[in-house]
Amino acid sequence: MRTTLLTSAQVAGFVAAGYLRLDGIVPDELNDQAIDVLEAGIPRPAYGTPVAQAYPEGSFARRLIELPAVAGALHSLVGPDPTVDHHAVHVREPRNGHAQPLHADAIIDTRMDAFDVQLMYYPREVTADMGGTLVVPGSHLRRINESDTGRYQNLRGQTRLTCPAGTVMLLHHGIWHGGRRNDSDVRRYMFKIRFNPTVPQVRLWDTSDLDDPAVAAELGRRFPWYEQATGRLEVHNRVRMWRALTNDPSFDIEYWTTRVNNRPGRVA
Amino acid sequence: MKQQVLVLYLATSALDAEVVGWSRYDGTGRTEPTAGDGDEPPYETGVEALRDGWRLFQASQLIPPYPGHEYDTSFMKHEFFFEKMS
Numbered sequence: 001m002r003t004t005l006l007t008s009a010q011v012a013g014f015v016a017a018g019y020l021r022l023d024g025i026v027p028d029e030l031n032d033q034a035i036d037v038l039e040a041g042i043p044r045p046a047y048g049t050p051v052a053q054a055y056p057e058g059s060f061a062r063r064l065i066e067l068p069a070v071a072g073a074l075h076s077l078v079g080p081d082p083t084v085d086h087h088a089v090h091v092r093e094p095r096n097g098h099a100q101p102l103h104a105d106a107i108i109d110t111r112m113d114a115f116d117v118q119l120m121y122y123p124r125e126v127t128a129d130m131g132g133t134l135v136v137p138g139s140h141l142r143r144i145n146e147s148d149t150g151r152y153q154n155l156r157g158q159t160r161l162t163c164p165a166g167t168v169m170l171l172h173h174g175i176w177h178g179g180r181r182n183d184s185d186v187r188r189y190m191f192k193i194r195f196n197p198t199v200p201q202v203r204l205w206d207t208s209d210l211d212d213p214a215v216a217a218e219l220g221r222r223f224p225w226y227e228q229a230t231g232r233l234e235v236h237n238r239v240r241m242w243r244a245l246t247n248d249p250s251f252d253i254e255y256w257t258t259r260v261n262n263r264p265g266r267v268a
Numbered sequence: 269m270k271q272q273v274l275v276l277y278l279a280t281s282a283l284d285a286e287v288v289g290w291s292r293y294d295g296t297g298r299t300e301p302t303a304g305d306g307d308e309p310p311y312e313t314g315v316e317a318l319r320d321g322w323r324l325f326q327a328s329q330l331i332p333p334y335p336g337h338e339y340d341t342s343f344m345k346h347e348f349f350f351e352k353m354s
Contacts, residue, residue, distance in 0.1 A: 134304035
């Protein structure tokens with residue numbers, strides 16, 4: 001199986017934003033089958049089932065995640081042989097005025113050196129009036145529990161997903177998101193799979209550009225909804241995560257993490 | 269008389285700081301604001317809301333970080349509640 005690994009700059013972008021967006025990368029041949037498959041339902045495997053057991057070879061889900069762009073991105077983020085945590089088909093009916101409260105999935109997850117990835121697949125074009133998924137870039141490292149963020153309706157720079165058919169998003173498990181209301185006359189479909197890594201998530205991507213200045217530029221990004229002071233802590237926390245992902249305890253941005261860990265004359 | 273509530277999240281603890289997030293709850297039932305329904309905030313700063321007639325009734329306290337949790341990030345820190353009666 002051919003894969004297309006992510007670059008360091010792309011993985012750094014994932015560490016900063018909490019997601020990677022692959023627009024229209026699923027071929028029409030699969031998209032055309034998707035609605036019938038999702039309507040019929042995909043048998044739900046037990047938590048922690050290896051991919052090969054969860055989705056038999058040739059099945060729709062298996063073909064989706066073996067697309068080179070998807071397989072390469074998944075390998076880069078969770079490594080070889082992840083297990084399937086769970087999956088779900090989300091259907092939003094036409095003229096459905098209820099929006100999900102902004103939330104993170106599962107329970108509060110404090111891991112800084114490991115993460116799950118949630119794949120979200122949109123088999124049909126999502127237009128603005130169809131709602132789509134609300135995602136808050138750069139929210140994934142904040143320690144909140146599920147829908148405790150429900151009070152927040154709008155944050156500057158939020159992504160209200162509109163996308164072409166065949167779009168795949170890969171999201172860090174902690175990202176704040178929600179299904180928006182559907183103001184159109186068209187049903188909206190999304191298929192989600194959560195993957196658990198089974199190997200250390202260290203240098204799993206194409207690291208040939210590891211020293212590219214684009215890496216630090218991505219990791220230092222601020223998002224428009226960040227408060228002034230807390231935004232610095234977000235960058236600090238990304239440095240900690242990047243150090244874990246690269247096994248490089250010297251990596252830093254603006255000397256922030258190095259400075260606050262400096263203990264002259266003491267044995268570490 | 270029914271209450272309309274506006275919640276603004278500001279970039280710092282100052283009321284004249286930039287709005288970075290917002291929510292609205294309408295007790296009159298005339299509108300039904302919900303998650304992700306807008307890209308532009310209703311005001312650029314908290315003071316701008318005051319000038320438009322909103323009455324501030326609560327601002328977040330400034331609470332020091334708990335020792336050992338100085339680098340944790342969580343909820344929006346600078347939350348301001350406003351009301352209008354109509």
